[in-house]
Amino acid sequence: MPFDVLSCNAGSQVPFNTLSLPEGGDIFPVKPIEGLARARERIIARGKSRSLHVAIVGGGPSAMEIAGNVHQLAHEKNLLPPEITIVAGHAILPHAPERVRNLTARYLERRGISILTDTRVRKVRKESLLLDSGESLPADIIFLAIGVKPSPIFSKSGLPVGPDGGLRVNKYLQSIAEPNIFGGGDCIYFEPYPLDKVGVYAVRQNPVLLHNLMAAFAGTPFQEFHPGGKYLLIYNLGDGYGVFNKWSLTFGGRLSFRIKDYIDRRFMHTFQADEH
Numbered sequence: 001m002p003f004d005v006l007s008c009n010a011g012s013q014v015p016f017n018t019l020s021l022p023e024g025g026d027i028f029p030v031k032p033i034e035g036l037a038r039a040r041e042r043i044i045a046r047g048k049s050r051s052l053h054v055a056i057v058g059g060g061p062s063a064m065e066i067a068g069n070v071h072q073l074a075h076e077k078n079l080l081p082p083e084i085t086i087v088a089g090h091a092i093l094p095h096a097p098e099r100v101r102n103l104t105a106r107y108l109e110r111r112g113i114s115i116l117t118d119t120r121v122r123k124v125r126k127e128s129l130l131l132d133s134g135e136s137l138p139a140d141i142i143f144l145a146i147g148v149k150p151s152p153i154f155s156k157s158g159l160p161v162g163p164d165g166g167l168r169v170n171k172y173l174q175s176i177a178e179p180n181i182f183g184g185g186d187c188i189y190f191e192p193y194p195l196d197k198v199g200v201y202a203v204r205q206n207p208v209l210l211h212n213l214m215a216a217f218a219g220t221p222f223q224e225f226h227p228g229g230k231y232l233l234i235y236n237l238g239d240g241y242g243v244f245n246k247w248s249l250t251f252g253g254r255l256s257f258r259i260k261d262y263i264d265r266r267f268m269h270t271f272q273a274d275e276h
């Protein structure tokens with residue numbers, strides 16, 4: 001499809017090809033997010049007649065959120081209580097402050113969620129995980145939360161990419177090689193300095209991206225993208241609990257979740273169709 005100006009917003013994927021996966025089985029990478037709706041259906045369908053073993057591979061924020069929200073789902077849908085295990089690799093939340101890690105672990109463990117640290121998965125099987133200790137962990141439902149990588153379309157495109165394979169862009173969110181190609185969100189490598197793959201940046205970039213796409217048509221000056229300061233981090237740990245962190249302020253509990261829920265709903269509200 002020909003284009004005059006292109007905006008790349010293809011996001012990221014879980015690089016699950018680094019694990020050899022079996023055919024079939026209820027195995028769900030945490031992205032694309034659409035796949036999580038299917039995981040939800042499978043848990044509801046299978047969890048009515050027996051207690052499921054749910055295993056989450058990975059120890060980052062999405063692993064924590066999935067674990068807590070599977071617990072909530074089972075409770076809400078009156079399923080038999082699942083056995084939820086996070087296989088976290090070396091440690092949970094390696095990039096988060098220690099207090100965030102401790103609070104998160106406490107909120108999950110007190111609801112019966114097991115966290116295995118210093119444990120890696122050697123092989124994903126259809127209904128179990130082979131751990132590096134040689135032990136087998138039963139797993140009816142498996143989530144893969146091993147981090148994300150930008151969409152692979154750029155590494156095949158011949159355009160300059162960053163070390164993670166993301167479209168390499170300058171301070172105008174513009175490809176460093178093709179002046180009519182722009183991008184934002186998880187699929188770019190922001191050359192001035194690498195950014196975390198969080199929606200916060202995708203959201204902050206969008207007004208600049210829109211401006212620069214229009215400027216490319218009009219031949220008017222571009223805007224620079226400034227990522228802004230440290231972003232607010234709130235984990236949704238299910239059952240109405242959250243963990244909040246910004247600068248040195250960290251707290252957990254229902255208030256954290258309510259703040260996150262309020263911010264997310266307010267943001268989504270801006271995209272609702274006007275019914276009047």
Ligand SMILES: Cc1cc2nc3c(=O)[nH]c(=O)nc-3n(C[C@H](O)[C@H](O)[C@H](O)COP(=O)(O)OP(=O)(O)OC[C@H]3O[C@@H](n4cnc5c(N)ncnc54)[C@H](O)[C@@H]3O)c2cc1C
Binds near residue numbers: 032
């Ligand atoms: C469980 C979980 C919880 C998260 N919670 C938070 C949070 O609380 N706060 C936060 O800031 N971030 C959070 N994130 C990260 C956040 O989801 C991402 O940073 C954000 O979605 C990136 O937005 P994006 O538009 O760049 O890409 P995506 O949201 O990945 O969207 C990319 C879109 O492009 C489509 N696409 C992909 N390839 C192609 C193609 N070849 N052709 C056409 N279309 C294509 C995809 O189907 C998708 O619709 C979370 C992530 C996960 C997995």
